[in-house]
Amino acid sequence: MAATCFLFVAMGTGLVTGPLSLSPSAVALELLSKVPLLHVRSPLSPTDALVVWQLRLPEVVLGALVGAVLAVSGAAYQGVFLNPLADPYLLGVASGAGLGATVAIVSGSGTSSPFSLLPAAAFVGGVLAVAATFVLSRSRQGRSNASLLLAGVAVAAFFTAAQTFLQQQHSGLDLQVIYTWILGSVSTAGWSQVLLLLPYACLSCGTLLAGRRLLDTMSLGEEEAASVGLSVRHARAVVIVAATLGTAGAVAVSGLIGFVGIIVPHAVRLLAGPSYRRIVPLSLLYGAGFLVLADVLARSVLSPQVLPLGVVTAFLGAPFFLVVLRRSQRVG
Amino acid sequence: MRQLTKTLLTTLTGVACAAATVLTVPAAATAATPRAYDGPGPRSDSLPMTVPSQGGQVGAPARPTRILSLSASATQMLYVIGAGKQVVGVDRYSTWPPGAPRTKFTGGETDAEGYLRLHPDLVVMAYASGTVLKQLQLLHVPTLVLPPAADLAQIYQQMDELGAATGHAASARQAVATLRSYVAGEVRYAAGAGRGRSYFLELSPSYYTATSHTFVGAEMAAFGLRDVADPAGHGNAYPQVSAEFLLGANPTYVLLADTVCCAVTPASFAHRPGFAALTAVRDHRVTGVNDSLASQWGPHTVEQFTTLVAHLLRP
Amino acid sequence: MLSVSGLQVRLGERTALAGVSFEVGAGGWLALIGPNGAGKSTLLRAVAGLVAHRGRVEVDGQVLRAGRHGRRRALAVAYVPQRSTLPPTMRVADYVLLGRFAHHSYLGPDTALDRAVTARLVERLGLAELTDRPLAQLSGGEAQRAVLARALAQQAPVLLLDEPTTSLDLGHSQLVLELTDELRHESGLTVLWAVHDLSLAAQYADELLLLHQGRAAARGTARQVLTSGNLDRYFGARVQVLDGASGPVVSPVRGGTALAAQALAPGGARAG
Incomplete structure (x- = not known):
C-alpha cells in the first residue's frame, strides 16, 4: 500500500517537473480533460498539452517500467545466485547490449537514422551475451552458479573489448552518441519506446512475480529443492530467461542504469524481510518509483541541463550500497 | 541438461x-518519413536533415522569426547570411558573433522540453540524439540538422540550406560566393607554398587527428597540403594515431588544436620524447591554434583558419 | 505402500547399491541400519529421486521414473536429509510453506489449502509460537521439527528420514520420533528411516533392514536382525544384546577388535 502510494507520488512529481513551469493543478486538469464524460476544460496551451502527453507522461511511464524491470530482475538474480551483490547485468547483458548499440551507431552513422536500429541491436546483443554466458558456463560437472558467474565475467570482458575496439576505430561524433547511451536516460519522444519495452516488461515482471516462490524454494539448495519438487537448474533457466528479456529490453530503450537492481531489492529486504514472496512485488513498485524520482532529479538539478540517469542512480546508489554492505558484514 | x-x-x-x-x-x-525540404544543388543523402512540422508538409515557416541555433557553426552562418535578427538563442559554444543571445544549452541535451522556453519556430543543430529530434517533431517544432561538413562544398551547401530555410536564399548565395573568393584569395596568397608539403593536426594529446575527409582537412587540402593521417584513416575521418606514427610520418607542419582543452603548447610538444628529431620541431613549424578552429566550420572560422594557414605557408 | 525392487546405484566407479528389494506397507516403519558406507543414505536418495538409479520404485502402485525428480516424485515421497539447508533469514512459516511446492502450479500462487495444511502442521509440531522467527534463531530441536513440518507439508504417502536425530539430545530425539510415530498411525504414512542408533531403531521401527556393502543382508523384526552374530559379522562390533522392555538393547562390550573401534568411531558409539 505504502509502495503503491510512493509510486503514484513519484509519477505525479515527474509529471509536474520540467523546464517549462506548468502548475500541478493545470497538469491534473489537462489529464482529466482527456477522460470522457468528465467535461473538464484544460487550461494548458496546445504546445504545453503536447509536452504533458508526448514528453512527460511517456517519460514517467518509461522510467517506471525500466525501474520496475531492473529492480525485479535484480531481486531475481540475487535469489538465483544466492548472492546479495548480484545485479541484472551480472551475466553480460550490459556489455552485449553495449556492443549491439555501438555496432548500430557505427554502421548507421551517415545514414538518415543512425538511432532507429539502436534498441533492436542493443536488445539482440544483450540476449546473445547472456546466451553465450549460459553455453560457456557448462563444464563437465554440469553448470554451477560459480561457473555461470565466471563465464559472465569472461563474456562481459570480451564484449566490452569488442565495443571499445569499435569505438576507437570510429571516433568522432559516434562517440558522443554511444557515451550518451551508456550513461542511461529515460528521455523519450512519444510512446514508441514505451510500447517497445512494454511486452518484455510484462513478460519479465509477470513471470518473476508469479515465480517468486521459485526463488524462495531455490534457497534450499539444489538437492532439497529437488526433494520438494523443484529442479533448480530448470528454475534457474526460467528466471534467467525472464530477467534477461526484461533487462535487455530496458537496456535497449534506456541504456545502462546501474545500481537500481541492487539498491532497491536490498532496501525492500530491510523493510519487508527476506522472503521473495514480498521482495519481488515490493521491488517492482519501489523500483518504478525510485527511477521516476531519480529521473526528476536528473532533469531538475542542473536544469535545463539533464544529468545522465546512470550518474544519478549511481550517486544515490553507491553510498547506500556501502551501508548495506557494512550491515551485512556486521550480521554475517 | x-x-x-x-x-x-x-x-x-x-x-x-x-x-x-x-x-x-x-x-x-x-x-x-518524407523529406520536407530539398535544398539547392547536389546533396549527399546524409545532409542536412529536416524534421517536418504539422502534416509533414513544409520544414519551416517561410520566414521563421524565432530561431534557436545549437551549433556554433550554424550560428555563424545564420549571422553571415543576414538571419541574425531572427535568432532568439544560441548554444553556449557559439562564441561568434559576440553579440549573439547565448544560452546555457549545450546542444547535447537529451530532452527538448527546455528549448520550448524560447518558443522557437526553427531549431538548428549539429548533432541530435534520436530522442530530441523525435520530441521536436512531436511538438511541431521544425528542426534542421547540419552535421559537421566533410568538405568545403558541404559548408557552402549548408549555408544555402539555411538561407532557404530562413528566407534569405539570395543573401546566402551571396555569402557563399564571398566565402569562396575569400578562400581562393588566401590560397592565391600562399602561392603554391603548400604543394608537396605535409601536415599533422593534433586534436588531443592522445593523438586523435582529422584526415582530409573533414572540413578542417579540406581547408588544408585547398592549399595543396597533404595530411599525414590519411593512410591511418581506414574509413574513419577522425582516427587515433601514435607518437611513433608521427615520428615515422615526419610532417612539414604540425597544428596543435588542443591548446585550450589540454593546454598543449609548441614547447610542450617539442619536449615529448624523440620529438626533437621532427622536422617540424627543428624548423619551428609547430603552431598552436584555438581548438575551435578545428571544431567549427562556420564561415567566420573558415576565414580565420585559411588566413592563418596562408600566413604559415608564406610568413 | 512403498515397493522397491532391484535398486542399483553407481557412484562413479563404486557400486553403492547392488540390487536391493523390499516392501513397506502403508503406515509401516522400516529402519535402514548398517555400517558406514553400507548404502543407507544412498538408498534414501535413490528413492527420493536425487541420484540416478536402476530398478523399480513404486509408491501405491505407481512407478516413479528414474531421473525425473520432479513434482510428481515430490507428491509421492518426502525427504528429510541428514543435514538440512536452513536459509538463515527465512521465517519458519515461509520455510514450511516451501513443502507445498509440488501442490500448486509451477508459477501459481499459494492456495488457501496450502496455508491451512501448513498452519495445521506448525500447530501439530509445536512451532506455532515460532512462525515469525528466522530459522537461524531456532534451537536444534526446533529446527529439526521445522524440517519435519516442511517435509510433512508435502503430504506424500512416503516419508524418508536420513538420521533426523543425529544432532539432537535424547529428549529431543524422542520427541521427533514420537511425533513421527503418531503421524504415521494417524495418516497411514509409510516411513523409511536411516539410523545409526540400533537401540532407537529397535524401539520405533516395525522392522529393520540391515544393509551391507550395498546389499540387503538381513530383514525382520529387531529381535531377528539385531543378533550379536549379525552385528559382529556386518559391523565388526563386539556387542551384547540385552532384552529391553520395548525391544532389544544393543550395548557395546570393551575389548572389541580394532575393526570394531574403526567402524564405530566416526559415528560414535550409541548405546542407549
Whole structure:
C-alpha cells in the first residue's frame, strides 16, 4: 500500500517537473480533460498539452517500467545466485547490449537514422551475451552458479573489448552518441519506446512475480529443492530467461542504469524481510518509483541541463550500497 | 541438461529475432518519413536533415522569426547570411558573433522540453540524439540538422540550406560566393607554398587527428597540403594515431588544436620524447591554434583558419 | 505402500547399491541400519529421486521414473536429509510453506489449502509460537521439527528420514520420533528411516533392514536382525544384546577388535 502510494507520488512529481513551469493543478486538469464524460476544460496551451502527453507522461511511464524491470530482475538474480551483490547485468547483458548499440551507431552513422536500429541491436546483443554466458558456463560437472558467474565475467570482458575496439576505430561524433547511451536516460519522444519495452516488461515482471516462490524454494539448495519438487537448474533457466528479456529490453530503450537492481531489492529486504514472496512485488513498485524520482532529479538539478540517469542512480546508489554492505558484514 | 540448454538457446534466439523484427518497425517508419525540404544543388543523402512540422508538409515557416541555433557553426552562418535578427538563442559554444543571445544549452541535451522556453519556430543543430529530434517533431517544432561538413562544398551547401530555410536564399548565395573568393584569395596568397608539403593536426594529446575527409582537412587540402593521417584513416575521418606514427610520418607542419582543452603548447610538444628529431620541431613549424578552429566550420572560422594557414605557408 | 525392487546405484566407479528389494506397507516403519558406507543414505536418495538409479520404485502402485525428480516424485515421497539447508533469514512459516511446492502450479500462487495444511502442521509440531522467527534463531530441536513440518507439508504417502536425530539430545530425539510415530498411525504414512542408533531403531521401527556393502543382508523384526552374530559379522562390533522392555538393547562390550573401534568411531558409539 505504502509502495503503491510512493509510486503514484513519484509519477505525479515527474509529471509536474520540467523546464517549462506548468502548475500541478493545470497538469491534473489537462489529464482529466482527456477522460470522457468528465467535461473538464484544460487550461494548458496546445504546445504545453503536447509536452504533458508526448514528453512527460511517456517519460514517467518509461522510467517506471525500466525501474520496475531492473529492480525485479535484480531481486531475481540475487535469489538465483544466492548472492546479495548480484545485479541484472551480472551475466553480460550490459556489455552485449553495449556492443549491439555501438555496432548500430557505427554502421548507421551517415545514414538518415543512425538511432532507429539502436534498441533492436542493443536488445539482440544483450540476449546473445547472456546466451553465450549460459553455453560457456557448462563444464563437465554440469553448470554451477560459480561457473555461470565466471563465464559472465569472461563474456562481459570480451564484449566490452569488442565495443571499445569499435569505438576507437570510429571516433568522432559516434562517440558522443554511444557515451550518451551508456550513461542511461529515460528521455523519450512519444510512446514508441514505451510500447517497445512494454511486452518484455510484462513478460519479465509477470513471470518473476508469479515465480517468486521459485526463488524462495531455490534457497534450499539444489538437492532439497529437488526433494520438494523443484529442479533448480530448470528454475534457474526460467528466471534467467525472464530477467534477461526484461533487462535487455530496458537496456535497449534506456541504456545502462546501474545500481537500481541492487539498491532497491536490498532496501525492500530491510523493510519487508527476506522472503521473495514480498521482495519481488515490493521491488517492482519501489523500483518504478525510485527511477521516476531519480529521473526528476536528473532533469531538475542542473536544469535545463539533464544529468545522465546512470550518474544519478549511481550517486544515490553507491553510498547506500556501502551501508548495506557494512550491515551485512556486521550480521554475517 | 543438454536438452534444457538447447531449448533455452532456441527460445532466446527466437525471442531475439522476434524482438529485432518488432523493434525495427518504428525504425523503418522513421526512415520512410518524407523529406520536407530539398535544398539547392547536389546533396549527399546524409545532409542536412529536416524534421517536418504539422502534416509533414513544409520544414519551416517561410520566414521563421524565432530561431534557436545549437551549433556554433550554424550560428555563424545564420549571422553571415543576414538571419541574425531572427535568432532568439544560441548554444553556449557559439562564441561568434559576440553579440549573439547565448544560452546555457549545450546542444547535447537529451530532452527538448527546455528549448520550448524560447518558443522557437526553427531549431538548428549539429548533432541530435534520436530522442530530441523525435520530441521536436512531436511538438511541431521544425528542426534542421547540419552535421559537421566533410568538405568545403558541404559548408557552402549548408549555408544555402539555411538561407532557404530562413528566407534569405539570395543573401546566402551571396555569402557563399564571398566565402569562396575569400578562400581562393588566401590560397592565391600562399602561392603554391603548400604543394608537396605535409601536415599533422593534433586534436588531443592522445593523438586523435582529422584526415582530409573533414572540413578542417579540406581547408588544408585547398592549399595543396597533404595530411599525414590519411593512410591511418581506414574509413574513419577522425582516427587515433601514435607518437611513433608521427615520428615515422615526419610532417612539414604540425597544428596543435588542443591548446585550450589540454593546454598543449609548441614547447610542450617539442619536449615529448624523440620529438626533437621532427622536422617540424627543428624548423619551428609547430603552431598552436584555438581548438575551435578545428571544431567549427562556420564561415567566420573558415576565414580565420585559411588566413592563418596562408600566413604559415608564406610568413 | 512403498515397493522397491532391484535398486542399483553407481557412484562413479563404486557400486553403492547392488540390487536391493523390499516392501513397506502403508503406515509401516522400516529402519535402514548398517555400517558406514553400507548404502543407507544412498538408498534414501535413490528413492527420493536425487541420484540416478536402476530398478523399480513404486509408491501405491505407481512407478516413479528414474531421473525425473520432479513434482510428481515430490507428491509421492518426502525427504528429510541428514543435514538440512536452513536459509538463515527465512521465517519458519515461509520455510514450511516451501513443502507445498509440488501442490500448486509451477508459477501459481499459494492456495488457501496450502496455508491451512501448513498452519495445521506448525500447530501439530509445536512451532506455532515460532512462525515469525528466522530459522537461524531456532534451537536444534526446533529446527529439526521445522524440517519435519516442511517435509510433512508435502503430504506424500512416503516419508524418508536420513538420521533426523543425529544432532539432537535424547529428549529431543524422542520427541521427533514420537511425533513421527503418531503421524504415521494417524495418516497411514509409510516411513523409511536411516539410523545409526540400533537401540532407537529397535524401539520405533516395525522392522529393520540391515544393509551391507550395498546389499540387503538381513530383514525382520529387531529381535531377528539385531543378533550379536549379525552385528559382529556386518559391523565388526563386539556387542551384547540385552532384552529391553520395548525391544532389544544393543550395548557395546570393551575389548572389541580394532575393526570394531574403526567402524564405530566416526559415528560414535550409541548405546542407549
